[in-house]
Amino acid sequence: MQLTTSFTGSRGVRYPAPDVARGFMLLFVAVANVPFWSRVPTESAGTFRASAADAWWVFVRTLFVDHRALPLFAMLFGFGLMIMINRRIASGTRAYLQSLPGVDAGHEPTAQEESWAREQATVDARRLVRRRGWWMLLFGFVHGIFFFGDIIGAYGLIAVIFAGWLSRKRYTALYTVGAITTLVAVGLQLMMGPASSGGGDGPPDVTALPWAVSNMLFWAYGVLIQDFAAIILLCAVVGARLADTDIIIHPERHRGLLAGAVVGGLALAVVGALHSALTNVMSIPAWPWDVATKEFTGFAGACGWLALLALYAGGPAPDGRLTGLRRIASAVGRRSMTVYLSQTILFGTIFVIVPLLVTGERLWLGQAAAALVAVAVWLVIVVLCVVLERGGRAGPFETLLRTAVARSERKRLRPAPPSTSQPADARPGAVPAG
Template identity: 35%
Template sequence: MATELAGSTGGGTERTGPTDLARRALAPDLARGFLLLFIALANSHYFLRGSEVLGGYPQHGSALDSAGTWLMATFVDGRAFPMFGLLFGYGVAHIVRRQGGAPPRTVRRLLWRRGLVLIVVGILHGLLLYVGDILGAYGALLFAGAWMVRWKDRWLLVIAAMFLVFVSLPTEGSLSVSSDPPDASMLPPDVGTMIVERLQVTPLVALAGPLGFLCPFAIGLWAGRRRVLERPERYRILLWVTAVAGIGLAVLGAHPAALMSSGALDVAGPDVLEVVGPLHDGTGVLGGFGYAALVALLAGRLEARKGPAVRAIAAVGQRSMTCYLLQSVVWTVAFTPFLLDLSGTLTVTTTALLAAATWLGTVLLAHRMQLRGQRGPFEVLVRRVTYGKASSRT
């Protein structure tokens, strides 16, 4: 999502440019398209204000709000972004494979150009629309990832395991159990404050973000070398084990934080929260892997009989960067205090409905662009900088 990921040609002669829309593999696009709904749900509730907030959810709402909080804290928060980190690495592996026998320096420069445009767009996105931008973090990660593409498989798996342990260690400040309300960088009272506050936060997010994405990125590189998501018939056992174990552990690991955020349990003391937050986040990485595996299995069944809904959601995945940025436009208009200022009006439930409607709007838009053979404008920008090609159709 954070960058438009190249799909696989499914075999045949490798090429050095981007993949034609008609030749892309279904699974990565379908996964990113569907998970952008989760991204919308995860991002939007952090704008809400309340007398008490936990994990980005106002407390003491209706029973429907409590149920919605439990569902999103269990299945959405901290689960979608790791999946996109995996797909980012998967797409990078595909890009590298398509360069054929190009010298390593040539491949690194290509990836660095891609990373640079993500950083620039990400900084502008963070300053003007959404301070929680992840495009800049993906771009920064790609500067290191350009070297990682040459690593042996075992080192990718070792670094993935190390950073999975890192994000699971007891620590303060996890978003999943934070009691901090949205600050001035999220809800600025005026344009001047917005720029000043976000100038301090956006670079930090871009620089620190890669630490959280290194594990899924490394696994994505490993899986991309084998085209695991594109060949579910060959890797069926691996995908089923990953789906069942990953999602199952993610649900179990989310429950302490989810039950507290929904009001079903009293909020624990700081010592317990230092464990509960990382537990939620660490198992969320496994959940992201599980979601990716589940969608790959589903895509294997749908590949030969794609209906309009499947094609429309896959079209969102093909334009994930554009659709992600369009979501931020909606959050900016809806929640910014000097615009509609709905952060104190909307509830968890109504915000979730807004998020779902926003995602559905991008599905309809992306499907219409697909019928016209058009790429998203930001996908065209990334391709132009990366490959030096301006075509919106290749």
């Protein structure tokens, strides 16, 4: 299978920033998700006492990772979705224009025909995004059976619902809905107060239900409410808008803007999460607005991380090649679904399957040790991605999704071009017969 390089122009120039950012972001996601698998028993039960290393690691993670990794993931999802839409509309418009009668004879398409071709291509792009969204929902559902913190389903829901607005670039409407869902989510968290932070490191106690059923219920809740009705929609829209600019694909042209986003975004994120982080290392009570503040400033943190990673990746090299960590991170980033799902497979193996087979009990680790496991898991998957890169192969889950989307496409009746009812010599630019 020949791998198509992501984010390339007609001359094959590689724009590394989106893929490099996605590759490093998946390390943040692993670190953010591992507490779901290693949720330690409470100290009150007499089975675990948090160490100073655990407390200080959670302090750092709260400032820079929690509620920052997934918004960054959402931005890059929106960016990639809009890149796909733009490419589909551009290639589809050319194909429809080439299908017009008389084009091979040198007849120039009219303005009406060009408008028709672009409209048909836009409809095709909308159908592609929506079809892809439905498949992502299915992937997310299956993944959610094993890991209820799945985010693929929420992204699929965004694609299904907003495919039309995205393909027609109705950003005002998208920003409005994104801002409303963000404000509603923050408002709900303010109303719930400290109670809303209880599920941050794992699922509530649902021992009365089979694990698969409880996971599916929590997955559905997360997709419909916790994830969708939060800041990820706004982040996805911002990412889509960035795809219509050169800020990310040519970060070398916007160093001042991106540097300001790094300083301002990460500083605001740290300030917003500081009090919540301090509760892990100091004997101070949580504030009712801690969770809401972390959630809201997570958007700023995601912007800061994206800007920093884009600056690190830089613009396209003259020879189109990447070296060192950039090459490795790009290989990971272009296989993001495979990496994300592989994390679940490895976490499940390490924390559940092997320990149950060997000792009959799950593996429980402290927060700091679990983070080291997350880094190790990411490194193992990095090796897999580098091997796939050298072989010129896409990730298996990307291939599966692409195949499913392509094979589920259904032909549609398209309206005739506006010029078909006119004689050939009546169209502007047509050559009279004879």
